[in-house]
């Protein structure tokens with residue numbers, strides 16, 4: 493698996509959706525679990541600019557190759573979220589994408605600012621911060637594309653398969669960048685390897701956790717991966733990450749699945765109730781109304797009609 497930043501800069505572009513059969517979105521049904529996952533995935537794709545805001549204050553961004561990658565990566569991720577939102581709107585789920593994004597962000601509250609400050613401080617105190625960040629990037633991209641693959645399999649929806657397969661191609665390139673960059677940093681660098689392993693074992697959480705609650709993360713994990721094939725796929729992610737120097741035998745994704753299973757064993761309603769009750773709407777924040785945060789006073793109402801012409 494190779495990666496060239498020059499080639500990536502040349503080839504990076506908005507997701508190509510030409511030829512997707514948008515008219516066929518309503519022709520096949522989706523389960524509540526499929527819809528739960530799509531909302532989760534859309535929210536996390538749309539969260540990328542805030543994730544980026546954490547990275548841009550760290551010492552990792554002294555590296556011009558990294559910032560070139562992030563500039564393109566952020567743009568590509570934008571179109572993943574946009575197109576999943578479009579798919580959901582066309583399926584008949586009514587929401588205004590901009591309102592939803594603003595509400596997700598407003599709900600983060602003070603936690604977001606504290607997190608930016610602690611990431612910034614951590615990165616300047618920790619010389620090998622980049623190793624940790626790059627490894628987490630590799631896990632996030634690989635688990636994202638594995639999640640999309642699992643959703644294609646679970647849903648059996650042909651249009652969703654077409655859309656997600658195109659997104660997966662982008663995620664593979666992102667994974668290649670992070671994995672190769674992490675490998676470069678960790679090779680012959682025992683101290684970085686120790687720091688990386690220590691941090692992953694203690695502070696790593698699955699992609700989306702923090703924006704989503706533990707129960708929401710578990711609902712996604714149990715819906716997509718709580719069968720033989722799903723478990724094998726998560727073990728496969730651990731195995732691939734374990735090929736990085738110093739990370740041999742590490743268990744992250746499979747450990748998260750087993751922990752989710754355990755929480756459900758203790759409470760049989762755990763996680764599935766969110767899917768059964770269709771709990772994917774985002775509640776407006778109690779403090780900081782989004783109009784105040786965004787200065788937009790006229791909100792909503794046009795998302796569905798925007799696609800009427802197709």
Ligand SMILES: [Fe+2]
Nearest residue numbers: 537569572663
């Ligand atoms: Fe993405």
Ligand SMILES: [Fe+2]
Nearest residue numbers: 633662663666
């Ligand atoms: Fe990605």
